[in-house]
Amino acid sequence: MRFLADVPSAGRSVVLQLRVRRFRCGNTKCPRQTFVEQISGLTRGHVQRTERLRSTLTAVGLALAGRAGARLAAVLGMSNSRSTVLRLVKALPEPEVPTPRVVGVDEYATRKGRHYGTVLVDAETRRPIDLLPDREASSLAAWLARRPGIEVVCRDRSLFFAEGATAGAPQATQVADRWHLWHSLGEAAERAVARHRQSLRVLVPDREAKAEPPAPPEEKAGSPWRSERFANRVRARHATVHALLEAGHSRRSIGRQLRMTHRTVKSLADAAKPEDLFRGQWQHNRTSVLDEYKPYLDERWDEGCTNAWKLWEEIVPLGYRGSYGRVSAYLREKRTSPRPATAQPPAPRVVPRWILSRPETLTEIEQLRLKAVLANCPELDALTGHVRSFAHMLTERQGERLPQWLDAVRQDDLPSLHTLAAGIDRDRDAVIAGLTLPWNSGVVEGHVNRIKMLKRQLFDRAGFDLLRKRVLLAPWSCCQSLMRGSGRPHAREISMGIWDAGPFDNDTAADFANALDDAEPEAREALIRGVLIRTIDATGYLTEAKEAVAAAALVAAQCPGGEPVDMSYGPETPMPVFPSDLRALADEALARIASDEDGLASNWVTPEDWKQWRAILTSLRAVLAPPPASIALFYVQP
Known part of the structure; x- marks a missing residue:
């Protein structure tokens, strides 16, 4: 009998029970003494899921990668760990791509500013062909040399791509990107x-030939302040601080007397004069949307037109998109300022x-x-x-x-x-x-942005092989839909690296489950025992607290009243029967973790998550607690 998990039906898990024939080999020297017949399109050797379920999980993994794919699969009733989803993606065969006629090549960053790779795209079908782990000219030349049918190579003007294309495909026409x-x-x-x-100063009208305005008051000459009220307040504070400094007071004492922060006192004390404190919004010569229309306003002002509303109506057809108030303020400044306001030349x-x-x-x-x-x-x-x-x-x-x-x-x-x-x-x-041919590298630049999105989905922890499989095999429509999402992790995922409060719902515990799957059956008990003992004997910060909680959950699953471990992130292979002394070790380890308020218990963002985590520890300890010794109520003489 074989039991194969199939795709769910109406939200319920489906398991197929098959009766198949088992054959035995009569040749004593044959390494395979027995084998079972396979049903084409349904089963394969040493696999506990149907081909239909396998292809569905693979498609989910290609679109969402490991973590998000495992979460979606659990919602759809196909619970599997993220390692299983990624393992199915890695097991996919290499795509068979015919030799392209027109190929585009560009670089992508695996670590920006430090390490780059090369992406190659078929410019006619607009599909990625291959990824190279570096951007060396020799790698590109070797790749092109294996495909002699390439006729056109679209690239930018980078030297290594030019040298690689020349050495690997001398028969191809190289096309520099127009953008x-x-x-x-x-x-x-x-x-x-x-x-x-x-x-550019030709755009600024010459005012020197005009009549000189009356000399401004001496205290306001060269003043950069837009608001006199603000300027007077700053001058008063500046004078007070410097008077106290001359009287022998320290800056800390001045801050206490005037109720100023140390930063404010420092800025006032360091300024030789109040004008040195000129900042930001009080500046006269800040750029604005009106700058390029000021020469026109100045000319009309000189012609005698001083009506702000009329001048605003005149510059709107010229392309001005600002408000009337900005024009009115500029003309008001020309009326009231001792020195007329002048336009600034455009920026370079x-x-x-x-x-x-x-x-x-x-x-x-x-x-x-x-x-x-x-x-x-x-x-x-x-x-x-x-x-x-x-x-x-x-x-x-x-x-x-x-x-x-x-x-x-x-x-x-x-x-x-x-x-x-x-x-x-x-x-x-x-x-x-x-400049002559219709080809360009636009489609390649689009795939470079797509690679950035796929890298972010993998949290920048994907190796080159996994990234290459996803780039070449992931459906483009799925990637486009994912590009519309924010891709921002949950606050709980940022803080603790998890998605829930369960024993295996975090990266560290999932890696511990993978280690248990990879270990030999007789070594799994030793791994669990070692984690529990090290947690009990640890002093200071508990570095293996998450592994200890996962190990205790595995031990509790074999105790009366214990719940089975969720297979979404827990170990996939069955655990051996644990000895009874592990039960007390697991309970003692959980007690040690619960008492460490500065360790794992302090990592939760919201009180609700913290309460849920403490409730899980309490339920595990209730299952792991050793049963009380039985007391004989009556003594029966044999």
Whole structure:
């Protein structure tokens, strides 16, 4: 007879009872003396579950990995440990993938900044083909050499991928990714604008030629304060602290007298003058959404238009998305301030955005400001022409124009573009192919993000073999649905590394159960006895408290009134019959754990979890307590 667990029916566990034939081998030299017939599609040797249940658990493991997969399987009535779920995933055969014609290659981080691997994707089917444990050129070359049918290799401009593709697939066309090319051009443009930042001051109107305003009061000259009330309060506190310091008081004494914190007293004492304490929201020259429209407001102000509502209505069609109050505050400052408020030049990172954007997507005021900058700086005007020429070449797939573009760049005084051109020239064939062919590395970048999600599901503890199986075999639709979840662990999981208060519902106890499964039957009793004795004799922090609770639960399961151990995380193999002295050891170990208030008992986040855990310990001790000695009420003479 064989008893096989099957997929549940209507939420109930199903066990199939099969009567099969057993055959014996008449050859005495045969190592297998007996064997049982297998039913195709239903059973396999040395397995206690049907093929249907096995495939279901495997699919759950591919989608959710070990811990989450075991929890879902228990809810669905297919209780198994996380180790079993992962073992089924690891036992899957390697996928048979035909040699791709177009392959994309990129790196992924197993530990960001320290260790990287390589992912290869079929650009036509958009499916991952393989994962390599490193990003060395030799590994990529060896992989490509085993597949001579590859015609196109999509990659970024990394040196190790270029060398690996050249050595492993010399017959293939290498294609540089267009997004990386455009990104590199944007960085070069930003460096060029920063080098000519003085030219951006043309956007600030020249106020020096106008009549000088009346001189402000001396105490307010150069004051950075927006609110005089705030400024006066800070000045008073600064003067008080310095007066006490000159009188010989210590900073601690000043803090007690003025009821200030040590940090506040220190900042006031260290400041030579109140203006040195200028911070944050009181600053006049903070950037705002109104900055790029201030030149227009200044011009209209000089023309005599001082109505804030009218000026707000004029700049809204120009692209202003801020409030009327911000415009009104700016004009109020111009009316009341002794020195008129003036616009600030745009930041060096703003102008490259104007240059790299399509001209028709810019607002009218952005176009006017860009035109003024380019008219004042020939270098930036040349930069804009090169950027737009490259953009036209990229969008229209005119890679054959790249040599002319490189020659034109070298004729202008733009060092940042010269550096970019030198790098492109070293990889000219791949860049020309990237600007001509329709292939790119976008699908590879998507799978790199998918690998990040799978790594987080495995809590960054997965080995390369398990990660590779999940990347290659996990269904893409399941991964997309999982990507919408937060993936944030429960607070109880953060604190204690568990999901419930049961004896085996934590990582340490689950690993102890795995050790029991891997040990020989005669050695399991020694493992349990050793954990219990070490916990009883331990001084200070109990390092094996979780293993001791799990061991006591296994002993209690064999006592009268004991409950069987949950197989979701407990040992899967049956335990031997334990001797009676383990019962007293288990009870003494639980008493030692319950009395240690600073150890395992202090790790719970909520009082409800702590109460549930104490109730479990109490119920285990009630089962493990030795029965009282019997007392004879009558003595019968034999």
